[in-house]
Amino acid sequence: MARKITYQQAINEALDQEMARDQNVIVMGEDVAGGSGAPGEQDAWGGVLGVTRGLYAKHPGRVIDTPISESGYVGAAIGAACCGMRPVAELMFVDFLGVCFDQIFNQAAKFRYMFGGKAETPVVIRAMYGAGFRAAAQHSQCLYNIFTHIPGLKVVVPSNPYDAKGLLIQSIRDNDPVIFLEHKALYTMEGEVPEELYTVPFGEAAVVREGHDVTIVAFGRMVLKAQEAAADLQKQGIHCEIIDPRTTSPLDTDTILESVEKTGRLVVVDESHPRCSMASDIAGLVAEQAFDSLKAPIRQVTGYHAPVPFSDALEELYIPSAAKIAAAVKSVKEYK
Amino acid sequence: MSAIQTITMPKWGLSMQEGKVNGWLKQVGDAVEQGQEIVEVESEKIAGAVEAGATGVLRRQLANEEDVLPVGGLLGVIADASVSDADIDAFVADFLSNFKPADGEEEDQGPTTQKIEVNGHKLRYLKRGEGGEPMLLIHGFGGDLNNWLFNHEALAADREVYALDLPGHGESTKDVGEGNLAALADTVAAFLDAVGVASAHLVGHSMGGAVSLTVALRHPAKVRSLSLIGSAGLGNEINTGYIQGFVSAANRNALKPLLADLFADSSLVTRQLVDDLLKYKRLEGVGEALSTLSGNLFADGRQNSVMADQLAALGKPVLVIWGEEDRIIPVAHAHAVSGKVQVEVLGNRGHMVQMEAANDVNRAIARFVG
Numbered sequence: 181m182a183r184k185i186t187y188q189q190a191i192n193e194a195l196d197q198e199m200a201r202d203q204n205v206i207v208m209g210e211d212v213a214g215g216s217g218a219p220g221e222q223d224a225w226g227g228v229l230g231v232t233r234g235l236y237a238k239h240p241g242r243v244i245d246t247p248i249s250e251s252g253y254v255g256a257a258i259g260a261a262c263c264g265m266r267p268v269a270e271l272m273f274v275d276f277l278g279v280c281f282d283q284i285f286n287q288a289a290k291f292r293y294m295f296g297g298k299a300e301t302p303v304v305i306r307a308m309y310g311a312g313f314r315a316a317a318q319h320s321q322c323l324y325n326i327f328t329h330i331p332g333l334k335v336v337v338p339s340n341p342y343d344a345k346g347l348l349i350q351s352i353r354d355n356d357p358v359i360f361l362e363h364k365a366l367y368t369m370e371g372e373v374p375e376e377l378y379t380v381p382f383g384e385a386a387v388v389r390e391g392h393d394v395t396i397v398a399f400g401r402m403v404l405k406a407q408e409a410a411a412d413l414q415k416q417g418i419h420c421e422i423i424d425p426r427t428t429s430p431l432d433t434d435t436i437l438e439s440v441e442k443t444g445r446l447v448v449v450d451e452s453h454p455r456c457s458m459a460s461d462i463a464g465l466v467a468e469q470a471f472d473s474l475k476a477p478i479r480q481v482t483g484y485h486a487p488v489p490f491s492d493a494l495e496e497l498y499i500p501s502a503a504k505i506a507a508a509v510k511s512v513k514e515y516k
Numbered sequence: 517m518s519a520i521q522t523i524t525m526p527k528w529g530l531s532m533q534e535g536k537v538n539g540w541l542k543q544v545g546d547a548v549e550q551g552q553e554i555v556e557v558e559s560e561k562i563a564g565a566v567e568a569g570a571t572g573v574l575r576r577q578l579a580n581e582e583d584v585l586p587v588g589g590l591l592g593v594i595a596d597a598s599v600s601d602a603d604i605d606a607f608v609a610d611f612l613s614n615f616k617p618a619d620g621e622e623e624d625q626g627p628t629t630q631k632i633e634v635n636g637h638k639l640r641y642l643k644r645g646e647g648g649e650p651m652l653l654i655h656g657f658g659g660d661l662n663n664w665l666f667n668h669e670a671l672a673a674d675r676e677v678y679a680l681d682l683p684g685h686g687e688s689t690k691d692v693g694e695g696n697l698a699a700l701a702d703t704v705a706a707f708l709d710a711v712g713v714a715s716a717h718l719v720g721h722s723m724g725g726a727v728s729l730t731v732a733l734r735h736p737a738k739v740r741s742l743s744l745i746g747s748a749g750l751g752n753e754i755n756t757g758y759i760q761g762f763v764s765a766a767n768r769n770a771l772k773p774l775l776a777d778l779f780a781d782s783s784l785v786t787r788q789l790v791d792d793l794l795k796y797k798r799l800e801g802v803g804e805a806l807s808t809l810s811g812n813l814f815a816d817g818r819q820n821s822v823m824a825d826q827l828a829a830l831g832k833p834v835l836v837i838w839g840e841e842d843r844i845i846p847v848a849h850a851h852a853v854s855g856k857v858q859v860e861v862l863g864n865r866g867h868m869v870q871m872e873a874a875n876d877v878n879r880a881i882a883r884f885v886g
Contacts, residue, residue, distance in 0.1 A: 182687065346798065376690070377800040384767060390787055414584065 182372035188231050190341040190373050191306075191362065194348035195232065195268060197377050199239045202266060205352055207232060208244040208253055209270030209306075228272060228308070229367055254280040254305065258288045258357070261303035266352055273319045274307035274361060277326070288357040289332030300355040304348075310363040310401055310451060311499050317487035320495075322451040324399070325458050327359045328428040334358045334382055335429040339403035341371035343426055346380030353379065363401040383430035387439070391419030394509045395439040397462050398424060398449040406449050408502035409509065418513050428458055436462060437470050444475035445512040449500055454482040476515035479508040520599060520607045521570040523554055523592040525585045529665035532559045533618070534586045537579045541565065546574050548594060551875065555579075555591055560788040564666060566591065567875055573597050575604050586617030629661070629687070634706045640687040641680040641711070644668050648675025649740060650713045651885065654704065655679070656722025656748075657813075658762050658793070658806060660686030663721060666874030671719075671881060678716075680707055682727070684809060690801030695808035697749075697821050701730035705738050717885045719743040721870055722845065723813065725750075729823045732830050741833040743881050746842050746867045748813070750824045751849035756817040758844055763806045768794060780841035780866035819845075824853055834858065835884040837877055839865030858884065 185193070199205045212227050213236040226233030236243040246253035250271060257269035271277060277284065284305065291299040311320040327335045334356055338344040344362070351358040388403060389410055398406040403424045410420035421439050425432055440446050446466050450459035459480040466478060481500045489495050525535045538556040542548050553565035554574065568574075576593040579585055590611050593604055629642045642661050651671060655663040661679035671677050681688035682700055693699050704727060708716055717740045720728030725747025732739040748754065758777050765771040772790050776782035796802060813820060827834055834857035838850035844867040850859050860880050865872045 342795070374687070374795070374799055378795070378798045380798065381767070386791075387787055417582075419582075 182374055184370045185341060185373050186367065187338075187341045187344050187362070187369045187371070188229065188367040190345040190371075191231055191348055192233065192235070193373070194345045194352070195235060196238060198349055198352045199235065199242060201377070202352075203242075204264060205266045205268065206242045206244060206260070207235060207239075207268050207270070208246055208257055210246055210248055210253075210272055212236075212270050213243045213245040227270065229364070231362075231367070232270070250276050251280045251283060255283040255287070257303050257305070258283055258301060261288075261301045261357075262291065262299060266302045266304075268304040268306060268352060271305055271307035274309040274323050275318050275321050277307070277323065284327075284333070284357070284359075285330050289330050292356065293332060301357050302352075302355045304351045304358045304360050306360045306362065308364045309361045310365055311483070311488045311495055312365045312401075314490065314492060314495065316490040320488035322400075322453075322483065324359070324361050324428050325450075325452050325456060325461070328431075328458065328461070329456070332357065333429060334427065336360045336382070336427050337400040338362070338426065339366070339398075339400050339424050341369060341373045343380055343386070345373050346378050347382075347426065349377060350379040350382060354382070361400070365401050366404075369404075380426065382427045383432050384426065385432035385435040386424045386426055387435065388422040388424050389420060391421040391443070393419045393443055394421070394445040394447060394513055395436070395443045396420050396422045396447045396449060396505065396509065397436055398422060399428065399458055400451065402449040402451055402500060405500060405502050406505055409505035412502065413506055413509055418509060420509060433465060433469075436466065440466050440470045441473045444473050445515075446474070446478045447481060447505065447508045447512060448478070449481045449505055451483055451500060453485050454480060455485055457482055476512040479512055481505050481508050519595075520575075520604060521568075521572065521594040522590055522611065523566055523568065523594065525557065525587050525589045525591060526564075526566055527587040528559050528562060528564065529662055532561070532587060534584050534589075535559045537581055537583045537585070537591065538563060539581050540577055542574045544574055544577055548572065548574050551879075553875075557591075558786070561662075561786060561792065562665070562789065562871065563784050563786065564871070564874065568594055570594055575599070575601075576608060578608065588615065588617060590615065631687075632707070632710050634710050635703050637683045637689040637691070637703060639680055639683070639689070639703070639707055641678055641707070642668065643676060643678050643711070645672025645674070645676045649717060649885070650715075651675055651677040651717040651719060652704070652708065652713070653677065653679040654718065654720040654724030654727050655682065655685065656720075656724045656746075657759065657809065658685070658796075659721070659724070660796070662686075663868070664870065667870050667878055667881075670874075670878040673882075678711060678713070680704070682724070684802065684805030686796070690799065690805050692805045692808055694812075695805065696812045697726055697730040698734065700727045701734050704728075704731050705735040708738050714738070715740050717741045717743065719745070719881060720747060721745045722867065723748045723809075726813070726819075726821060726823070729826075730821075732832055733823065733826060736830070736832070739832055741835070741885055742830075743835045743837065743884060745837045745870050745877065746839060746845055747836065747849070748819055748845060749821055750836070750853060751846070752818045752822060753846050753849070754814055754817075754819050755844045756814060759810050759814050763803070763810055765797070771797075777843045778866060778868045779872055780839060780864050781872065784868075784872065824849070827853060827857055833884070835860070835880065837862070837869060837880055839867060839869035839872065841865060842867045842869070
């Protein structure tokens with residue numbers, strides 16, 4: 181059986197192996213090399229939660245600690261990408277994207293188009309996202325939908341260690357800007373991951389579980405919540421099919437539509453706020469293109485149109501739970 | 517028999533923790549014989565049938581179709597008609613109250629795979645069983661040691677049985693070197709040396725059969741006997757559409773229809789099987805390894821190495837097993853050597869006959885090697 185490592189180790193390994201393979205790959209961001217409180221270089225902490233630990237010593241000069249200025253170093257990474265490097269810039273918390281909107285949306289995402297296809301911007305921007313850490317409203321958001329809205333960006337939301345490694349390697353080798361989003365709550369998740377390099381292509385959904393009653397499309401951490409719900413529902417005789425799109429842009433619409441054509445019922449699970457979300461995007465897609473297959477209204481299980489609460493009890497209520505997913509599945513299954 | 521016998525959820529492969537009941541082949545009250553298939557079960561990776569461990573009457577079915585049970589969970593009970601219902605109910609109650617499913621983590625996981633350095637290749641292998649005359653299982657093109665998950669444990673009942681991943685396959689080194697039969701055979705011979713086996717019964721499937729034959733020709737002292745299953749190396753014809761398609765398939769939709777050609781019953785191609793093969797194909801070096809091997813072994817739509825004429829000269833016992841519906845390598849290759857060596861053709865089975873008719877194949881090999 182293949183070796184098991186964590187989601188966090190899988191990301192570290194992808195960075196390490198790609199840096200070893202390609203000298204043009206560099207890592208930059210706040211605290212990615214050192215970190216607060218570390219006395220020496222060898223035991224440097226490596227990022228907020230230690231994801232880049234060890235890279236500084238293994239790849240001298242190519243793990244760059246930056247000033248606390250996202251607009252500055254994200255812009256620098258994009259510029260370096262245009263000049264032939266393959267930078268992986270860490271935005272730390274995705275919530276900080278606001279200060280580098282222009283660099284990402286109006287520069288990196290547009291270069292290929294504005295320069296008539298002559299410019300390539302092979303930059304990866306990594307960031308943590310998601311609720312559940314009592315980190316309050318400014319460090320808990322789930323913003324992949326905002327990047328997904330912008331043509332020219334590719335957006336990756338791995339839900340497990342295997343996909344994290346393969347999709348990050350694919351992201352680094354891709355010649356367009358890629359936003360790579362890591363859910364904090366998944367960092368300690370273990371899974372089988374090959375030691376070798378491998379890639380997982382963009383725009384290929386994973387069918388995580390097969391079933392014929394209800395299709396559940398879920399993103400990132402919500403894939404695990406959906407699996408939890410599906411295991412319970414199986415005991416009650418309801419068989420769910422779970423689809424993990426893995427990338428929100430490009431989106432594997434075929435796999436979603438084929439599944440809904442089979443089951444006739446759709447529940448979309450998205451940790452984001454409900455308005456203009458991946459949930460509403462997929463609900464719209466299916467309503468428009470698979471209407472004849474639907475046997476029940478589409479249900480969306482999402483966060484709320486409210487900031488993520490700091491209070492323990494309220495934050496847990498905010499995050500879509502297995503129970504809420506199961507209730508939504510039952511409601512579409514029992515719809516007459 | 518007097519005792520009450522259980523039918524439990526089998527463990528097919530190291531990662532299997534639970535299985536789903538696909539349907540009962542025998543009903544309560546039916547007389548069953550030891551070795552008869554009783555119930556169909558499906559793991560994440562594969563579907564198969566569970567055999568009766570004893571002769572008697574199927575007295576209870578404790579799982580319905582679509583039920584999911586942990587490995588070792590009670591599926592049914594076989595007993596003589598003379599055993600009272602009360603005794604059976606008491607037995608079942610006792611079993612259920614004492615049964616604890618393995619939690620799948622640190623607990624007894626049985627044997628685990630190992631790696632060994634051979635001729636510059638790191639090879640993964642799995643050893644089961646102890647003593648007796650050793651046996652080595654060699655998978656086919658694009659396969660790995662999991663191709664033997666229905667066979668390995670059964671064959672290892674009274675001997676040590678190794679299964680390896682050939683270079684370019686599974687979790688072994690992906691560099692295949694020259695990537696021809698001679699190179700693979702030399703690696704297999706060196707593997708036997710490395711694990712301290714002087715000579716072994718070789719069991720080869722498909723390309724692994726051609727590798728086994730080549731080991732017997734190049735390193736005769738290392739070979740006790742050959743069991744060749746749906747084997748390459750016995751004729752020119754091969755389904756090159758499959759080979760080329762397998763090498764080039766880059767996604768699920770391209771791969772899945774190809775895999776249907778491997779089985780007589782194409783419903784055996786599960787999503788997990790397709791996903792596992794895609795994961796394998798996406799490892800760095802695999803594309804090159806498969807291209808090199810298929811270029812050397814199956815160029816121009818034909819098998820380039822045919823050793824059927826040399827079977828007699830080998831001076832080794834040879835058993836040839838084939839699925840009659842094999843759509844990769846035609847069963848005619850088995851018929852052609854019939855009379856010269858022992859041949860078993862299994863009806864309604866395809867290329868992966870060791871999976872589709874595992875019990876028949878296991879019995880045939882066990883009888884053959886004695």
